[in-house]
Amino acid sequence: MSAKRYSPSRVQGAYPAPTTDAPVRAELTIPGSKSLTNRELIIAAIADGPGRLIAPLHSDDSQRMIEALRALGVGVEEVDGGHEFGPDLVVTPAKLHGGVTIDCGQAGTVMRFISPLAGLAENDVHLTAHETALHRPMGGLISALRDLGVDIDDEGTWALPFTIRGHGRIRGGRVEIDASASSQFVSGLLLAAPRFDVGLHLVHTGERLPSLPHIDMTIEALSRRGIRIERPAVGEWLVEAGVPRAKEIAIEPDLSNAAPFLAAALVTGGAVSITGWPAHSTQPGALLPEILQSAGAHVSRHGGTLTVRAGTSIRGLDIDLSAASELTPTLVGLAAFAESPTTIRGIGHIRLHETDRIAALVGNLRALGGTAEELPDGLRIVPSPLRGGTWPAHHDHRMATTGALIGLRVPGVEIDDIGTTAKTLPEFTMLWERMLRG
Numbered sequence: 001m002s003a004k005r006y007s008p009s010r011v012q013g014a015y016p017a018p019t020t021d022a023p024v025r026a027e028l029t030i031p032g033s034k035s036l037t038n039r040e041l042i043i044a045a046i047a048d049g050p051g052r053l054i055a056p057l058h059s060d061d062s063q064r065m066i067e068a069l070r071a072l073g074v075g076v077e078e079v080d081g082g083h084e085f086g087p088d089l090v091v092t093p094a095k096l097h098g099g100v101t102i103d104c105g106q107a108g109t110v111m112r113f114i115s116p117l118a119g120l121a122e123n124d125v126h127l128t129a130h131e132t133a134l135h136r137p138m139g140g141l142i143s144a145l146r147d148l149g150v151d152i153d154d155e156g157t158w159a160l161p162f163t164i165r166g167h168g169r170i171r172g173g174r175v176e177i178d179a180s181a182s183s184q185f186v187s188g189l190l191l192a193a194p195r196f197d198v199g200l201h202l203v204h205t206g207e208r209l210p211s212l213p214h215i216d217m218t219i220e221a222l223s224r225r226g227i228r229i230e231r232p233a234v235g236e237w238l239v240e241a242g243v244p245r246a247k248e249i250a251i252e253p254d255l256s257n258a259a260p261f262l263a264a265a266l267v268t269g270g271a272v273s274i275t276g277w278p279a280h281s282t283q284p285g286a287l288l289p290e291i292l293q294s295a296g297a298h299v300s301r302h303g304g305t306l307t308v309r310a311g312t313s314i315r316g317l318d319i320d321l322s323a324a325s326e327l328t329p330t331l332v333g334l335a336a337f338a339e340s341p342t343t344i345r346g347i348g349h350i351r352l353h354e355t356d357r358i359a360a361l362v363g364n365l366r367a368l369g370g371t372a373e374e375l376p377d378g379l380r381i382v383p384s385p386l387r388g389g390t391w392p393a394h395h396d397h398r399m400a401t402t403g404a405l406i407g408l409r410v411p412g413v414e415i416d417d418i419g420t421t422a423k424t425l426p427e428f429t430m431l432w433e434r435m436l437r438g
């Protein structure tokens with residue numbers, strides 16, 4: 001039986017991707033970062049008083065986190081902050097109570113960040129996910145939590161669904177983890193670690209560690225609230241026990257969600273500006289200006305607005321994207337229109353993202369007449385003329401937005417399920433059409 005579609009979007013179903021002959025010229029504001037919103041929600045929930053998230057993301061992934069925290073007893077209240085994409089959030093910490101079921105939807109951040117927190121709850125927490133996300137790796141995290149003394153009943157599967165039998169405390173101490181399947185195992189443990197009795201000494205034992213900027217993001221978020229984290233060696237973290245300070249935190253725009261819009265400038269020979277681009281950011285999307293420049297773009301910044309202008313052509317890239325693997329789908333869309341081949345390496349673990357992204361990207365491109373091949377830890381695209389056809393989203397928001405990018409220059413591309421974009425950007429079609437209107 002095929003998996004049920006994942007479509008919680010405001011715009012649902014098939015979406016004929018708009019095509020344009022004209023260069024796009026637009027200035028856009030992108031909603032808040034998924035990764036920052038869901039980290040700040042967790043830290044706010046274990047802080048020393050009520051705190052506020054300013055301009056957070058409102059999408060399926062953030063809603064799943066809000067509902068998970070509320071289920072555990074934490075107060076999360078919506079308060080108008082005057083922002084286009086939804087209210088601010090006031091988070092009031094509380095004793096975590098358990099006795100609940102939490103549905104993580106498709107959100108990797110929810111399944112990996114809530115699990116350690118559930119170990120601090122007073123009772124059983126049953127964790128499940130949408131059926132399209134039950135395959136996502138949890139084993140390394142389950143193993144580390146067990147080593148820390150957390151009682152988990154997974155019926156021997158090492159996967160969701162499972163029950164965490166919370167006892168109201170986790171002792172903490174030294175633990176090893178193989179986080180080669182996902183950096184979120186590390187982030188999830190670090191985020192809850194201040195509330196462990198003796199803090200945490202976490203040692204990564206796997207051969208590779210993807211998405212390092214996302215771990216830096218976790219460390220930076222905790223440090224901002226007074227929690228000390230040391231890194232005695234690569235792949236090793238020491239977190240002191242303590243209570244994070246309650247704060248008002250402004251959430252940066254989601255730079256990975258800005259990627260297809262910036263890439264649209266190159267694909268159409270135009271220019272796209274994104275407002276509120278942070279001067280410093282741990283988001284992997286902060287690498288976009290440099291990556292797009294290597295692809296031939298002209299990049300400039302004026303007063304917090306980043307502008308990407310097309311150059312004379314798009315250069316193919318040979319790039320290790322392990323630090324920023326969530327940018328892969330957009331860069332593949334860009335590569336389809338380059339003047340030379342693109343090779344992306346270091347991203348083997350994205351076979352276990354929302355879908356097997358390597359297989360899905362190669363398969364979708366080939367179905368439109370493109371030339372692409374899977375590599376053991378990445379993929380290679382040789383630009384060739386494409387024709388229209390169905391672009392399956394594979395219940396993956398970034399596959400859907402890549403289909404839209406390709407459709408800008410290839411008439412007749414239809415994304416089978418645009419609803420998937422609600423995972424992190426329910427406003428995708430609205431913003432895409434706003435970009436095309438200029």
Ligand SMILES: O=C(O)C1=C[C@@H](OP(=O)(O)O)[C@@H](O)[C@H](O)C1
Pocket residue numbers: 034035036108109181182183184187210211214215325326349
């Ligand atoms: O911590 C985070 O917010 C994320 C970490 C990364 O996960 P992986 O390390 O599993 O790739 C990234 O791909 C995901 O989109 C968000």
Ligand SMILES: C=C(OP(=O)(O)O)C(=O)O
Pocket residue numbers: 106107108109326353354398424
């Ligand atoms: C891999 C992703 O999501 P998640 O947070 O569910 O891991 C992603 O957004 O590209």
